[in-house]
Amino acid sequence: MNNKQKTIFNELLYGKWFPLLLLIVMACTYATQLPQLGFYLDDWVSIAAYDQGGEAGLLAFGINDSRPFSAWVTAKFFAVLGTGVLPWQLITLFWRFAAALTCFALLSALWPERKPTAGFISLLFGVFPYFKHQPICIAYFMILMQYFTILLSFFFTVKALQTQKKWAKILLFALSYLTSLFHLSCLEYYLSLEGARLLLIFFVLRKRDGKPFWQTVKKSVLIYIPYALILLFILVYRFVYIPSLSKDVRPVNVFSQYKGLNIILHLLSLVLQYLTESILGVWYHSIKPSELDLTMRNAQLGIGLGLFAAVLVFLLLQKIRKNSAEDKETREMLILGAAAMLLGFLPGIAINTSPTVNGNYQDRYLIPSFWGIAVFTISWITLIFKNQTLRNILFAGMICIAVFFQIQNAYMYRYSWKYQQQFQWEMKWRAPDIEANTAVISDGVTASFMGGWADSSMLLEMYGKKNGINPTPYWYFNVGEDNFLSILGTEEPVYIKSKMYEYAGNSNDVLIVTKPEYGKCLWVLDEADEDNPYLEEGIYEYIRYQNKSRIILNSEHKLPEAIFGKDYIHDWCYYFENADLSFDRGDYAEALRLYDEAKSNGLWVGNPTEIRPFVKSAAFAGEWEKAVQWTK
Numbered sequence: 001m002n003n004k005q006k007t008i009f010n011e012l013l014y015g016k017w018f019p020l021l022l023l024i025v026m027a028c029t030y031a032t033q034l035p036q037l038g039f040y041l042d043d044w045v046s047i048a049a050y051d052q053g054g055e056a057g058l059l060a061f062g063i064n065d066s067r068p069f070s071a072w073v074t075a076k077f078f079a080v081l082g083t084g085v086l087p088w089q090l091i092t093l094f095w096r097f098a099a100a101l102t103c104f105a106l107l108s109a110l111w112p113e114r115k116p117t118a119g120f121i122s123l124l125f126g127v128f129p130y131f132k133h134q135p136i137c138i139a140y141f142m143i144l145m146q147y148f149t150i151l152l153s154f155f156f157t158v159k160a161l162q163t164q165k166k167w168a169k170i171l172l173f174a175l176s177y178l179t180s181l182f183h184l185s186c187l188e189y190y191l192s193l194e195g196a197r198l199l200l201i202f203f204v205l206r207k208r209d210g211k212p213f214w215q216t217v218k219k220s221v222l223i224y225i226p227y228a229l230i231l232l233f234i235l236v237y238r239f240v241y242i243p244s245l246s247k248d249v250r251p252v253n254v255f256s257q258y259k260g261l262n263i264i265l266h267l268l269s270l271v272l273q274y275l276t277e278s279i280l281g282v283w284y285h286s287i288k289p290s291e292l293d294l295t296m297r298n299a300q301l302g303i304g305l306g307l308f309a310a311v312l313v314f315l316l317l318q319k320i321r322k323n324s325a326e327d328k329e330t331r332e333m334l335i336l337g338a339a340a341m342l343l344g345f346l347p348g349i350a351i352n353t354s355p356t357v358n359g360n361y362q363d364r365y366l367i368p369s370f371w372g373i374a375v376f377t378i379s380w381i382t383l384i385f386k387n388q389t390l391r392n393i394l395f396a397g398m399i400c401i402a403v404f405f406q407i408q409n410a411y412m413y414r415y416s417w418k419y420q421q422q423f424q425w426e427m428k429w430r431a432p433d434i435e436a437n438t439a440v441i442s443d444g445v446t447a448s449f450m451g452g453w454a455d456s457s458m459l460l461e462m463y464g465k466k467n468g469i470n471p472t473p474y475w476y477f478n479v480g481e482d483n484f485l486s487i488l489g490t491e492e493p494v495y496i497k498s499k500m501y502e503y504a505g506n507s508n509d510v511l512i513v514t515k516p517e518y519g520k521c522l523w524v525l526d527e528a529d530e531d532n533p534y535l536e537e538g539i540y541e542y543i544r545y546q547n548k549s550r551i552i553l554n555s556e557h558k559l560p561e562a563i564f565g566k567d568y569i570h571d572w573c574y575y576f577e578n579a580d581l582s583f584d585r586g587d588y589a590e591a592l593r594l595y596d597e598a599k600s601n602g603l604w605v606g607n608p609t610e611i612r613p614f615v616k617s618a619a620f621a622g623e624w625e626k627a628v629q630w631t632k
Helices: 003-014 018-030 042-064 070-082 085-110 112-127 135-161 167-186 192-211 214-247 261-287 295-321 327-350 362-384 388-430 452-463 527-531 538-544 574-586 588-600 608-620 624-631
Strands: 438-442 474-478 495-498 501-505 510-514
Touching: 003 018, 003 112, 003 295, 003 588, 018 085, 018 112, 018 295, 018 388, 042 070, 042 135, 042 452, 070 085, 070 135, 070 167, 070 538, 085 112, 085 135, 085 192, 085 362, 112 327, 112 388, 135 167, 135 192, 135 362, 167 192, 167 214, 192 214, 192 327, 192 362, 192 574, 261 327, 261 362, 261 388, 295 388, 327 362, 362 388, 388 452, 388 574, 438 501, 452 474, 452 501, 474 495, 474 501, 510 538, 527 538, 574 588, 574 608, 588 608, 608 624
Parallel strands: 438 474, 438 510
Antiparallel strands: 495 501
């Protein structure tokens, strides 16, 4: 191989073309299913809060969530991006890409002799596995943007210490202070990771000045004082001022359940859990050997693209020039990685949570340590495994696992969005509009990665008229989560307060539906369903309280196109829902026309009971032969 070829490989892995390599690997990881992803969980809370209540609505959510500044920043992004799914998915991935690039710039500035190591750490950081909720874009875009801003702030500090130009030094320090203040003001995820800056300052000064250890420590502390003051200001803001606005939803309670020696033992247990999950569990849980099914297309896609990215990285690692830097720089990287990893554990430990991937979204508490884990793991492997080929195989294997995990993970979110869309459009077809102050009672959450508050926010966004969020005009009740039978049919209002929402409606103003699933469409229930064998057990007792008059049968109301799209697949459920609506309107001819159109398109009933609107329409239209035939 000639020097020109070697230079090309070097530039791609750790030079000016590194952004291209990072883009290729991240595209393999995230791009294939990106158009099929949607909104989930607290995404819907933010969307409905902003779209129905404006910036004030989103700020109310932020105050309730103990994060008012974060809500204000999110509102500014809504003003630019709107409420479309794809822009939000892209901006979230952009911040992850930007954070990985900044990681490369930071590590390269600190240890220019270790640029190949810095390049691979940054690649791994960009696709790091374990965290399952990357597709929850609005709820997590801020956390990923903060990763970019904290690493950018670190970079400014390092460059300020390295430059000899006074004006550049002043500017870079000022930028580092501003970015530090900004990212700390948003969310509390990275409060403790700020401590890694002191170590960065120490490494730069020791290399630049060559002073004795304690002199370097003293000077590092003096330089860190402005950052410490910023951190102190944020701590007062977060733990004194914000709790005065509303109840702190994330109080520091790690010491609340234990006393004496048990406090130390409990802290040790949590640290061991974080260490185990971050160093070992992250790889095991990313593969999930017990659930691996190579017959599934998503598994095949994940393995295929994972191997492609891994082979690409392996070949580049093999082709680059040998790096002659001493192990001293790698040991410094190891120390930085270990410190950043441990500091990243502290926010989750402070609120007494375990990072297990099997918990209720608790793997997010490992996010602040991802950068430290990547730096620590790669530095450790570099020090331990001297054989370059073996080391490169390990590195490539990590990339393969990470890409595989992200593709497998996105597949689950992709199908959640599909089921959400089925609910959204079938509900819209069957109920073009709904009277305000209506409680929709159903037999379950609409899809995975959703919940009562998320389903209710989605319903509010579907039927809301941008009249504000409080009082909340619509709410989605799941009979599996709560029992409302005691108040239905009474004078007592149906009431719920969740986050910043507050719904209070007449107990008779309810609409009873079943979500679409298992080969059946969404059903608006009536007395004929009291003997329907295809319903979930808990929904039968609610049928007698059905009030179909809450449906506005003739309405021009449209679903917001940016979120829900222009239309959805005209499958059997499209014809069933519209026929059921046409019967309620008294337009029997339209219902029969829909039947003929469905039949001409090769579509047929998904569940036996779904022939009912056609039977009833035929009977009311006087076409008795059709009614008898379809009944049989």
